[in-house]
Amino acid sequence: MTKQGVALVVLAAGQGSRMQSDLPKVLHRLGGVPLVGHALLAGRGLEPCRVIVVAGHGAEAVTRAVARLDPEARIAIQERQLGTGHAVAQALPLLDGFEGRVVVLYGDTPFVAAETLAALAAHPADVAVLGFEAADPGRYGRLVVKGDDLDRIVEFKDADEATQAITLCNSGVMAVDAGLLRDLVGRLGNDNAAGEYYLTDVVALARAAGRRAAVVTCAEAETLGINTRAELAAAEAAFQARRRAEAVEAGVTLADPATVWFAPDTVIGRDAVIGQNVVFGPGVTIESGAEILPFCHLEGCHVSAGATVGPFARLRPGAELGGGVHVGNFVEVKNSILSEGVKVGHLTYLGDAEIGERSNIGAGTVTCNYDGVGKHRTVIGPDAFIGSDTMLVAPVRIGARAMTGSGSVITQDVPEEALGLGRGRQVNKPGLAARIMQALRDSKVK
Template sequence: MSNIAAIILAAGKGTRMKSDLHKVLHPIAGRPMLMHLMASVDALEPAKKVVVVGDKADQLRDALGDSAETVVQEPQLGTGHAVQQAESALKDFDGDVLILYGDVPFVPTSTMQAMIDRLHSDDNPEVVVLGFEPEDTLQYGRIVATGDRIEWMVEHKDATEKQRQTKLCNSGLMAVRSKDLFALLARVTNNNAAGEYYLVDIVNIAVQDGRHCHVVKTDPYDVTGINSRGELAAMEAEWQKRRRVQAMADGASLIAPETVWFSYDTQLGRDVLIEPNVFFGPGVRVADNVKIRANSHIEGAVIGEGCEVGPFARLRPGTVLEEKAKIGNFVETKKAHLGKGAKANHLTYLGDAEIGAKANIGAGTITCNYDGYFKYKTEIGEGAFIGSNSALIAPVKIGRDAIVAAGSAVSRDVADGDLRMVRAEQLVKPGWADRFHDAMRKKKAEKR
């Protein structure tokens, strides 16, 4: 565990999001934005993590569990005031503090480490600020610097026209030693246009004291904040764009990259072919040489080497496909384990099922796994053949190399090598259909 603490600010009301869900819990790539940030922080193995909460605090506590301590900012009097709320939680901590924002989710661990490293460089800076140079400076606060040494920092609303010409912007993220942080914050006032206690003022106070403060630059993407649904969608789009590029660089082929959607934890092997309009939810692992056909939805599934999925397939959580298994068009699986070479080629539902190697599941087969109260398991042995339009009423076991005849509703176990046929006897009435049609045509004609 390192001698690092992280303070994550997440007390804002997020009014622009217009949501009953806390802003920082809105997901990107299937994961709440706050949890993206926490994962990057965790890679540093911090000694302490303190999340400053306010509005919808219970939602954040539930999401964080015991992974971080929470402190409340009420009322909300600015970023400097927010950081002060963590003072009691860090009263016994003597190390480096990273100040981060819950709605700035994609700060790389390497960037956080670079800030800490700069804090411990030979010139011994008091505060390290993370800066960036966006194409449009918008309403960002500015950093006036010579080289990487900060001369002054100012919020946009308080900046002069000359200061607003500066391209170097303040992300709000900082690194500072705990022994310095709260002493500096105690000197911050709210004598500004907003009447708030600005975190950036600790830099200006240190500069006025004749101490060094420095800026580390990063890519604007890394410090993009998210405040509205539109910004959330834009960040999702940018994340997906970068993930697609990474997938192809790692050896996957995407036929129409812009139509493939990944989750934050999607794992792809080499020589995976992904056709258009494929969606990966959380928890998917794909081995080498897999083909995923168009219009498939996959979540919580493990797909073995050489498998084929889709088109129009839905793999739900708990699905496991072993080597060279095949799931075809309009097949849905849930908690289904298909052995090597097993296949369900079309129009099938397999839920709570264990299917042996090389078993063949015919079109229209369903495992009837739910009675309205409980779920039950279906077991299908190696090499078994399930005929089309069969209903397997769980709990039921179909033996090795057994055959279930098409159109059967099977509610009892089938032994190895047996044939099970569950059908009513076919009834034939010669000429009945012709007589029916003649009668109906006559009746219809009489009504005209």
């Protein structure tokens, strides 16, 4: 790292026509997160002082996605896709005043490790390029080295037979001192087979100016780029296989590993037990000793030690489950805090709620949190008992050790230790059921 710090430039302007999709390629999901999010996550490990994403095709959608993934990132627009060098040129105005190290990543290359990027950014060469030994070099650009230095990068379509025989290939990822990058990008030409401005040409330009270029190598698997749906599916399989293996190695029990799906930031503590067909979306933390039963979907939530979830439960963003909480089948929790020992057995929706310690929520309970315009909160005190099929019309508060009667619609606060009832009085009509059924049968016969 340089004393001036690191800036990150992520190239995400391509259309990705081989994906056969109206969606920009970098917004296709891997592990539940857009491809560009993987690049941003890896780059964040460098603690960059600036993050710039170059968008082009579908720029509005890419801008919205990046704002959710990394609110501090800035967007540069590449109106016409004239090559990687041209894309970096669009980012340069957003680097005004920055004199540190610029690391260039690709939004469709999701597996470059944070440790690899750290080694690249810290390399003393003026230009450091990430390379890999390819089992099948194919149409990759080739890295031509002389001694310990990188002499030039040659695109496959511009390479002669001897150069095509080289197996050290270019990933496209590089680190360049900011001042040098400005100078070299400004001197790029497009006299090549594609008529594009190649960022790779900065190596030869740097060497011609007496500056040093070098290669940092990584495993070929880190450089996997996504260009087709088939490659996306293969990348998903590789990603999930790696995350499952990491979880098991860390002491997590996966009842059927092949059916558990992870996001890049899923955190699961040792001795947690994960059942079959569980899907973790982004932003999930499961503490040690918790159990997630089969067929659950979790996203943006935190499950404390000793809690159990499922089967067939859904935890949505903002769900916070305390120690020993039980969330049962067909329960959905969103933006709610369930304190220690809360029991929510089944068939319940808790949204925008705070549930006190040891409270019991009966089957069929709903916090009616949305009035058509805004969301409102329900607060339930400790040791409360909510009867089955209670509708809690927020905003409303249920006091400590209070109860609600089954089938109640609660529209007003219930004080501590009180019983809240909000239902019509039952009236029985002797013989009426039999007469109604007979009339229906007679009508059907006619």
